[in-house]
Amino acid sequence: MKHLFIILTWAVVGLVSCSSDETLSGVGGTGVSDSSWTAVVRSKTGGEPHLFSFTAAAAWRVGSSESWCSVAPQSGGSGLQLFNVTTAPNDTGARREAVISVRVNGYSSPASFRIVQYADDGDYFEVNEWMAGYMRENYLWNEPLAGMTLDYTLDYSNFLRSMLTGVAAFKDDRGRDLNYDDGHWKNGVRQYFYSYVKQSAASTAKRSAASARAAGETTTGTGVWRLQAVVLASSGKQAVGLAVMGVTPGTPADAAGLERGMFISEVDGQPVTTSNYQSLARRLYYGTSVRALPNRVVWADNADFQGLEPLPEVTLAAQTYVDPAIYESSVTTVGGRKTAYLLYMGFETSQDQALIEAFRSFRGAEELILDLRYNGGGAVRSSTVLATLIVGDACKDGVYCRTVYNARRTAAGESGVYRIGNGHTPDGTGVYTPIVSALPEALGLKRIYVLCSESTASASELVINGLRGLGIEVRLIGMRTNGKNVGMEGYVDHLEGGELYTFMPITFYSENNLGFRDYSDGFVPDVEFDDSPLYRAACYPGAFGTTADPLYALAAEWIGTGAKPAPPTRAAAFRSVQLLPGVAERPDGRLKGSVVFRNK
Numbered sequence: 001m002k003h004l005f006i007i008l009t010w011a012v013v014g015l016v017s018c019s020s021d022e023t024l025s026g027v028g029g030t031g032v033s034d035s036s037w038t039a040v041v042r043s044k045t046g047g048e049p050h051l052f053s054f055t056a057a058a059a060w061r062v063g064s065s066e067s068w069c070s071v072a073p074q075s076g077g078s079g080l081q082l083f084n085v086t087t088a089p090n091d092t093g094a095r096r097e098a099v100i101s102v103r104v105n106g107y108s109s110p111a112s113f114r115i116v117q118y119a120d121d122g123d124y125f126e127v128n129e130w131m132a133g134y135m136r137e138n139y140l141w142n143e144p145l146a147g148m149t150l151d152y153t154l155d156y157s158n159f160l161r162s163m164l165t166g167v168a169a170f171k172d173d174r175g176r177d178l179n180y181d182d183g184h185w186k187n188g189v190r191q192y193f194y195s196y197v198k199q200s201a202a203s204t205a206k207r208s209a210a211s212a213r214a215a216g217e218t219t220t221g222t223g224v225w226r227l228q229a230v231v232l233a234s235s236g237k238q239a240v241g242l243a244v245m246g247v248t249p250g251t252p253a254d255a256a257g258l259e260r261g262m263f264i265s266e267v268d269g270q271p272v273t274t275s276n277y278q279s280l281a282r283r284l285y286y287g288t289s290v291r292a293l294p295n296r297v298v299w300a301d302n303a304d305f306q307g308l309e310p311l312p313e314v315t316l317a318a319q320t321y322v323d324p325a326i327y328e329s330s331v332t333t334v335g336g337r338k339t340a341y342l343l344y345m346g347f348e349t350s351q352d353q354a355l356i357e358a359f360r361s362f363r364g365a366e367e368l369i370l371d372l373r374y375n376g377g378g379a380v381r382s383s384t385v386l387a388t389l390i391v392g393d394a395c396k397d398g399v400y401c402r403t404v405y406n407a408r409r410t411a412a413g414e415s416g417v418y419r420i421g422n423g424h425t426p427d428g429t430g431v432y433t434p435i436v437s438a439l440p441e442a443l444g445l446k447r448i449y450v451l452c453s454e455s456t457a458s459a460s461e462l463v464i465n466g467l468r469g470l471g472i473e474v475r476l477i478g479m480r481t482n483g484k485n486v487g488m489e490g491y492v493d494h495l496e497g498g499e500l501y502t503f504m505p506i507t508f509y510s511e512n513n514l515g516f517r518d519y520s521d522g523f524v525p526d527v528e529f530d531d532s533p534l535y536r537a538a539c540y541p542g543a544f545g546t547t548a549d550p551l552y553a554l555a556a557e558w559i560g561t562g563a564k565p566a567p568p569t570r571a572a573a574f575r576s577v578q579l580l581p582g583v584a585e586r587p588d589g590r591l592k593g594s595v596v597f598r599n600k
Contacts, residue, residue: 068098232540447475
């Protein structure tokens with residue numbers, strides 16, 4: 001179903017009199033209330049009718065400043081009133097506008113607005129108009145959109161960006177961009193906006209608006225999730241290769257036995273070099289039949305590189321698969337305490353049952369190391385499931401997340417609360433039963449350890465903030481988190497103008513039980529250590545859920561000794577490596593945000 005929205009622009013409208021207007025004076029104001037029009041109404045180039053309503057305090061007249069824009073009826077009485085404005089096709093080859101003025105007897109000023117027609121609607125008129133209407137109603141900082149001049153001839157991506165940057169031109173009470181919290185910042189520069197639109201990969205005019213979203217994220221590849229090109233060197237020894245940073249469970253790479261920490265020295269019989277590693281990495285990601293020679297790296301006690309232990313060659317073939325939310329889960333004993341470990345990669349409602357089953361296997365665990373370092377967010381409902389599994393009955397019905405909308409929606413009484421163990425959610429979907437089903441499997445913990453990084457965002461940060469609001473101690477190990485304290489209500493595979501679009505604008509703040517939401521600069525870790533090879537020199541990767549992984553090792557030390565560990569120096573504590581210029585990683589990111597899906 002297509003939606004037609006009225007678009008506002010920033011303009012000063014002169015007082016234009018209708019024909020035969022009488023001289024009015026005495027009462028200030030316009031005598032018009034509850035009007036359905038906006039400051040500027042966009043009309044299609046081919047012409048179209050527009051119906052408007054308002055309440056008049058007395059008898060009224062309406063007129064148009066241009067003949068191509070006709071009005072009927074042109075007068076009426078008091079109370080709720082209607083009139084039509086019909087525009088003729090614009091064949092002038094230029095933009096044009098008309099002023100519509102409504103005068104109410106006894107009032108000194110008219111109520112005026114403009115009708116605007118462009119020479120060409122552009123290829124994306126319908127989707128741009130749909131987005132602008134939704135933003136005007138629901139964007140968290142929607143007020144400036146009431147006066148923004150928009151160019152509907154832009155493609156849909158640049159059109160959205162023009163709205164976002166237009167709002168950013170307005171400043172808050174701290175002198176920052178009004179929509180400062182819509183985006184990730186570094187050194188005072190916004191790196192990107194969180195709000196986004198994209199055309200669906202399967203978009204075609206033949207698909208209907210009822211198209212369903214696939215469970216999880218569908219990906220095509222070998223299952224090698226991330227690689228990093230490194231040089232290992234010490235005592236005259238040197239090796240160039242691709243360090244395996246992660247393997248997706250249930251994929252060809254997983255079936256072939258590739259693991260995090262393995263070192264690929266050859267691809268299709270070619271040794272990895274400082275000049276060919278990018279092209280060889282692409283083969284490992286997407287090859288239909290690619291041979292790889294893995295090795296285990298041998299380290300000395302002082303963390304110096306000693307050599308490579310070759311492993312059997314493997315052959316990989318790319319397949320299409322659904323990316324799971326859980327990459328690793330295990331239970332071990334740390335310092336005499338039963339400790340659960342969970343590497344959780346995304347909040348996917350389709351995989352909430354798998355999350356519940358993982359916690360069932362954790363039963364009796366006294367500690368939890370929750371690895372969110374690569375988790376860019378996802379569904380708020382799934383985040384509530386995870387929080388419920390952590391805290392359980394002791395916090396039942398406690399406020400986990402409170403959604404705060406823009407001023408218009410707040411004034412209209414809109415608000416939303418997600419509660420521990422309570423399936424009633426504010427997203428209009430009714431009772432979400434996995435939240436209730438999570439209670440019997442909950443660990444009932446008062447403290448958890450979260451492994452985090454700059455990629456820890458949105459629904460992952462919501463776990464940190466929501467649990468802290470309930471009095472749970474959340475100990476952070478890693479790097480400062482992303483700082484996404486806002487969420488999205490949006491559409492997936494929405495049909496507009498014959499094409500399918502995913503549209504996710506920022507529409508709410510996420511507050512915890514204490515009303516805290518001010519973490520747009522991220523959460524600072526209790527123990528800071530950067531294990532990431534993505535942007536800067538780092539330690540060599542170790543297997544997840546073991547002390548070969550530095551972040552896990554720090555959490556295990558804290559659990560085992562009861563004392564917060566000091567941040568180690570990289571060389572002293574872990575095996576350092578030299579990175580090759582550029583990063584050989586898959587181009588598909590994982591930042592998903594806190595999302596609530598709207599009906600199509």
